[in-house]
Amino acid sequence: MEECHxxxxxxxxxNGEFSGVRYDLQEYxxxxxxxxxxxxxxxxxxxxxxxxxxxxRDGQKxxxxxxxxxxxx
Numbered sequence: 001m002e003e004c005h006x007x008x009x010x011x012x013x014x015n016g017e018f019s020g021v022r023y024d025l026q027e028y029x030x031x032x033x034x035x036x037x038x039x040x041x042x043x044x045x046x047x048x049x050x051x052x053x054x055x056x057r058d059g060q061k062x063x064x065x066x067x068x069x070x071x072x073x
Contacts, residue, residue, distance in 0.1 A: 007066040008032075008055060013040070018064075034058060037065060047071055 006028040009020035023031065032055070040053040049069040054062050 003070040005068055007068075009064040011061075011063060012054065013052070013064040032057065037067065 004025035006023045006025065007020055008023065008028070009018050011018060034057055036056040037051070038054045038056065039051045042049065042051045047070055049071075051067045053065060055065040056062055
């Protein structure tokens with residue numbers, strides 16, 4: 001993998017305003033080691049995979065997230 005980043009939003013997937021934080025994969029894994037990512041939709045092309053879904057953590061509210069992976073193919 002050449003590049004991977006994760007967007008973590010402040011709420012679920014819905015219309016309206018939102019905010020969030022972008023992490024590279026290593027930062028995300030360190031900050032959310034107990035998180036489960038449920039993929040709701042995914043898109044693929046020759047060098048990119050994008051997965052949108054929900055992030056679950058024990059004792060925390062469920063939020064939306066996007067994981068984007070870029071490879072050389």
